[in-house]
Amino acid sequence: MPGFWSDRRVVVTGAGGFLGHAVQRGLIRREAEHVLVPTAADYDLRDRGAVGEMYADLQPELVLHLAARVGGIGANQLRPGELYLDNLLMGTYVIDEARLRETPKVVVVGTICSYPKHTPVPFREESLWQGYPEETNAPYGLAKLAQLVQLQSNRAQYGQNGVYVMPTNLYGPGDKFNAAVSHVIPALIKKCVDAAAERADHIEVWGTGSASREFLYVDDAAEGVLLAAEHYDGAEPVNLGAQQEMPIKDLVELIVELTGFDGEIRWDRTKPDGQPRRSVDPSRAAEAFGFKATTDFRTGLETTISWYRENKVEAEARTH
Numbered sequence: 001m002p003g004f005w006s007d008r009r010v011v012v013t014g015a016g017g018f019l020g021h022a023v024q025r026g027l028i029r030r031e032a033e034h035v036l037v038p039t040a041a042d043y044d045l046r047d048r049g050a051v052g053e054m055y056a057d058l059q060p061e062l063v064l065h066l067a068a069r070v071g072g073i074g075a076n077q078l079r080p081g082e083l084y085l086d087n088l089l090m091g092t093y094v095i096d097e098a099r100l101r102e103t104p105k106v107v108v109v110g111t112i113c114s115y116p117k118h119t120p121v122p123f124r125e126e127s128l129w130q131g132y133p134e135e136t137n138a139p140y141g142l143a144k145l146a147q148l149v150q151l152q153s154n155r156a157q158y159g160q161n162g163v164y165v166m167p168t169n170l171y172g173p174g175d176k177f178n179a180a181v182s183h184v185i186p187a188l189i190k191k192c193v194d195a196a197a198e199r200a201d202h203i204e205v206w207g208t209g210s211a212s213r214e215f216l217y218v219d220d221a222a223e224g225v226l227l228a229a230e231h232y233d234g235a236e237p238v239n240l241g242a243q244q245e246m247p248i249k250d251l252v253e254l255i256v257e258l259t260g261f262d263g264e265i266r267w268d269r270t271k272p273d274g275q276p277r278r279s280v281d282p283s284r285a286a287e288a289f290g291f292k293a294t295t296d297f298r299t300g301l302e303t304t305i306s307w308y309r310e311n312k313v314e315a316e317a318r319t320h
């Protein structure tokens with residue numbers, strides 16, 4: 001939809017992050033002409049005054065709200081209070097200032113971490129309210145889910161157009177490989193690449209390997225966000241997934257193979273597995289705005305590993 005992007009002022013919050021870079025690539029492909037990418041240093045979105053200034057200065061007609069405090073299980077366990085409050089405040093202010101200023105549309109990026117711990121697989125959007133999320137990521141997941149309630153309430157009371165998409169676990173080039181915040185795929189890739197380089201005889205991996213996850217290539221997720229901006233104006237939340245569930249044990253074996261590490265895998269069963277299973281039903285996204293993930297998982301992993309090898313210093317320095 002080239003016409004859609006040619007004359008709209010688009011603000012992408014969190015554009016400097018992992019998903020943000022992929023969204024920027026997608027906007028370049030679409031030849032979007034008025035894209036504004038404020039950083040946290042420009043406007044700290046936890047501060048309502050700063051959010052107001054951002055809207056006043058940049059005058060967006062479309063906001064893609066990606067900014068968040070994000071991390072793997074470790075970060076969620078260490079800083080649940082920060083992850084809760086920062087995410088709650090950012091989303092609350094971005095949505096409410098859009099309402100006050102009658103910004104035509106906001107796309108808010110939620111997370112699969114909002115689903116209840118024991119959601120029937122595949123996760124359907126109707127299951128979001130059927131239980132409490134897995135404990136380690138509940139503060140983050142619920143802070144993000146509050147934004148869905150806010151969008152639906154504002155739509156009902158004020159007619160605000162805000163849509164909410166929920167990607168599964170992301171992976172790809174540009175991911176965060178710093179141990180303080182990394183998710184499972186970058187953490188495993190780093191472990192295996194380091195162990196192979198040091199000729200270590202084993203690696204230790206958190207948990208039992210029995211949990212499962214679904215992984216979405218970051219450029220596929222960005223495509224989902226942009227398609228939702230173009231074609232979706234509904235109140236209901238929408239999963240963005242790749243329709244493949246992978247046990248962590250299989251994931252570890254695949255990363256071991258692709259990185260060339262040939263030692264033993266030792267499972268640290270004192271560490272949490274996180275949510276037992278994760279895989280989403282992607283049909284709403286397909287029906288509502290034609291989204292389908294296209295990146296083959298093995299190919300995506302190979303690309304990610306190559307990127308990491310070529311950008312190790314940068315990849316490990318980034319904490320967001």
Ligand SMILES: NC(=O)c1ccc[n+]([C@@H]2O[C@H](COP(=O)([O-])OP(=O)(O)OC[C@H]3O[C@@H](n4cnc5c(N)ncnc54)[C@H](OP(=O)(O)O)[C@@H]3O)[C@@H](O)[C@H]2O)c1
Binds near residue numbers: 039171176
């Ligand atoms: N990564 C995943 O696996 C995953 C899965 C599902 C959903 N999501 C969602 O996708 C979105 C993007 O995640 P990501 O992995 O790309 O995150 P990320 O790499 O950690 O990037 C976070 C971005 O948020 C911005 N930010 C953080 N605090 C801010 C503040 N106080 N004010 C303004 N901006 C702030 C950062 O801005 P600066 O660069 O300026 O510091 C950064 O650009 C998030 O909403 C996340 O919940 C991610």
